[in-house]
Amino acid sequence: AQMEPAHAAAGEGDHGEGARALLALLQRVQSGALRVLGPRDFDPKLYVDLPLAPGADRAAAEAAVAAVTTRGEMEAFLARYFARAGSDLVEADPPDFEAEPRGFLPRVASGEARAWALQVHALWKDLARRVAPSVAARPDRHTLLPLPGRVVVPGSRFREVYYWDSYWVVRGLLVSKMYDTAKDIVLNLVYLVEEYGFVLNGARSYYTNRSQPPLLSSMVLELYTATGDLGLVRRAFPSLLKEHSFWVSELHNVEIMDNHGRVHNLSRYQAMWNKPRPESATIDEELASKLNSTAAKEKLYHQIASAAESGWDFSSRWMSNSTDMTTLVTTFVIPVDLNTFICKMERDIAVFAELIGEKATAEIFSQASKARHTAIESLLWNSEMEQWLDYWLPTDGNCQGVYKWELKSQNRKIFASNFIPLWLNAHNSGLGPFLDEAKSVRVMRSLQTSGLVCPAGIATSVSNTGQQWDFPNGWAPLQHLIAEGLLNSGSTEAKEFAEDIATRWVRTNYAAYKSSGAMHEKYDVEACGKSGGGGEYKPQTGFGWSNGVLLAFLEELGWSQDKEIGCPS
Numbered sequence: 046a047q048m049e050p051a052h053a054a055a056g057e058g059d060h061g062e063g064a065r066a067l068l069a070l071l072q073r074v075q076s077g078a079l080r081v082l083g084p085r086d087f088d089p090k091l092y093v094d095l096p097l098a099p100g101a102d103r104a105a106a107e108a109a110v111a112a113v114t115t116r117g118e119m120e121a122f123l124a125r126y127f128a129r130a131g132s133d134l135v136e137a138d139p140p141d142f143e144a145e146p147r148g149f150l151p152r153v154a155s156g157e158a159r160a161w162a163l164q165v166h167a168l169w170k171d172l173a174r175r176v177a178p179s180v181a182a183r184p185d186r187h188t189l190l191p192l193p194g195r196v197v198v199p200g201s202r203f204r205e206v207y208y209w210d211s212y213w214v215v216r217g218l219l220v221s222k223m224y225d226t227a228k229d230i231v232l233n234l235v236y237l238v239e240e241y242g243f244v245l246n247g248a249r250s251y252y253t254n255r256s257q258p259p260l261l262s263s264m265v266l267e268l269y270t271a272t273g274d275l276g277l278v279r280r281a282f283p284s285l286l287k288e289h290s291f292w293v294s295e296l297h298n299v300e301i302m303d304n305h306g307r308v309h310n311l312s313r314y315q316a317m318w319n320k321p322r323p324e325s326a327t328i329d330e331e332l333a334s335k336l337n338s339t340a341a342k343e344k345l346y347h348q349i350a351s352a353a354e355s356g357w358d359f360s361s362r363w364m365s366n367s368t369d370m371t372t373l374v375t376t377f378v379i380p381v382d383l384n385t386f387i388c389k390m391e392r393d394i395a396v397f398a399e400l401i402g403e404k405a406t407a408e409i410f411s412q413a414s415k416a417r418h419t420a421i422e423s424l425l426w427n428s429e430m431e432q433w434l435d436y437w438l439p440t441d442g443n444c445q446g447v448y449k450w451e452l453k454s455q456n457r458k459i460f461a462s463n464f465i466p467l468w469l470n471a472h473n474s475g476l477g478p479f480l481d482e483a484k485s486v487r488v489m490r491s492l493q494t495s496g497l498v499c500p501a502g503i504a505t506s507v508s509n510t511g512q513q514w515d516f517p518n519g520w521a522p523l524q525h526l527i528a529e530g531l532l533n534s535g536s537t538e539a540k541e542f543a544e545d546i547a548t549r550w551v552r553t554n555y556a557a558y559k560s561s562g563a564m565h566e567k568y569d570v571e572a573c574g575k576s577g578g579g580g581e582y583k584p585q586t587g588f589g590w591s592n593g594v595l596l597a598f599l600e601e602l603g604w605s606q607d608k609e610i611g612c613p614s
């Protein structure tokens with residue numbers, strides 16, 4: 046596959062003419078709003094989330110937008126032609142929600158921790174929605190995509206379902222005993238695979254050009270483990286096979302030959318898009334204005350959308366110069382975490398195939414996961430640093446043919462993702478451990494001296510670039526993946542360290558909740574009780590994956606009566 050894939054613009058092809066025309070109109074409204082309202086407090090995503098108002102005519106709105114020159118005219122224009130962003134998602138009132146479910150967090154004895162956990166549990170009611178029937182009836186009037194079941198959104202500006210966020214939402218819902226809501230979420234994602242061939246970044250027409258870190262099989266496994274619902278496994282199985290094909294297709298797969306002449310297959314992120322992201326078009330266009338040629342701009346847009354596919358948007362992890370976003374080279378990076386997730390997906394599919402009696406498929410996927418495991422260990426493991434490192438392909442050529450592995454192409458910079466393979470300890474799907482205990486301990490020691498472990502949790506990287514997936518931000522999914530891996534490594538010392546990380550995280554969430562009344566999308570790990578910042582949009586609250594991780598940590602760790610929940614003094 047070339048770095049500029051033939052299908053770089055294929056995401057467009059999936060929609061009707063009406064939906065495309067609506068998105069084009071909304072992007073004009075977005076740039077008009079920036080011109081008229083100014084950059085202060087401007088969120089470009091708001092405008093591409095606007096549904097057409099009942100009875101409003103798109104062509105008339107198109108004719109009117111160019112004439113808008115003042116704030117008052119813009120307000121009148123928006124009120125006339127559009128409904129409120131998010132109004133096409135209606136409240137769901139999940140029937141499986143109970144204020145205090147039976148058997149909720151049995152190991153949380155502290156009254157203070159328990160009262161707070163119940164408040165976080167109650168947030169599912171605020172975040173649960175259903176897509177309004179008008180969306181399926183008139184998809185040309187909404188950028189929101191129809192979904193069959195109830196949804197749980199991250200919160201604030203993130204008014205729609207997101208792919209990898211949903212894994213931690215499901216984990217939290219299982220703690221909350223909301224099995225039906227969790228199943229609806231999984232079936233919605235299965236539906237997206239049936240419709241598009243992969244799980245979209247999010248359920249909006251502007252997210253159809255890319256996916257996100259692939260965790261659907263993990264959601265199915267968690268639900269199956271909690272409920273024994275084999276029907277769900279059977280229902281999801283064809284979609285899991287389809288999703289796997291997407292991630293190992295020419296678009297994502299790269300062949301690399303190791304020093305012993307063995308050729309391995311690993312995957313990378315690569316969006317099918319080479320234009321500005323509609324939800325951030327004004328930002329992407331401003332960045333690209335630093336470049337001269339159309340070809341250079343298209344390459345940058347492709348790298349931006351591919352970074353969004355990684356879930357780490359944005360980070361010095363994908364930049365050759367960490368202070369210059371125009372140097373994004375996402376598609377040239379073979380990421381540690383993506384390949385960990387695909388290895389896990391292959392193990393999960395093998396387990397599901399066995400469960401439903403598809404012996405031959407079970408064998409194929411068991412072999413595939415072993416081959417990827419070997420590839421991760423051969424190409425990404427660095428024995429001197431005792432971490433796994435992203436591998437950078439040469440950025441001056443295209444990605445055709447087989448690459449020859451070179452040690453110098455491992456990126457020696459420290460990121461939390463360098464430790465994500467530990468997570469496979471927690472989920473060996475019955476196929477044997479990923480790491481032995483001694484190696485897990487060595488990786489733990491490397492993490493302890495990496496500079497990532499901070500007073501309020503694990504930082505995303507050690508570079509403070511102003512990007513949101515860098516220092517000093519800590520993200521709930523990263524804490525959880527690493528802590529779960531350490532907890533299940535078999536080592537008492539690693540278990541204690543995992544408990545320490547989780548304790549720091551729970552405390553910072555608690556302190557920030559007490560001072561702000563909200564759960565946050567990300568936290569600043571330099572000090573207990575601080576929410577995070579940086580990046581291209583204002584920090585958000587709600588927040589799906591933070592709530593899920595908090596509940597999962599409390600379930601896994603418990604919280605004794607005399608354990609302090611506030612920040613340590």
Ligand SMILES: OC[C@H]1O[C@H](O[C@H]2O[C@H](CO)[C@@H](O)[C@H](O)[C@H]2O)[C@H](O)[C@@H](O)[C@@H]1O
Nearest residue numbers: 199203207210246322324353356357358
């Ligand atoms: O609007 C900008 C970008 O926002 C999303 O990314 C961030 O929020 C997601 C939802 O919580 C999360 O999954 C992602 O990891 C965050 O970086 C969106 O996913 C991007 O595609 C979008 O361009």
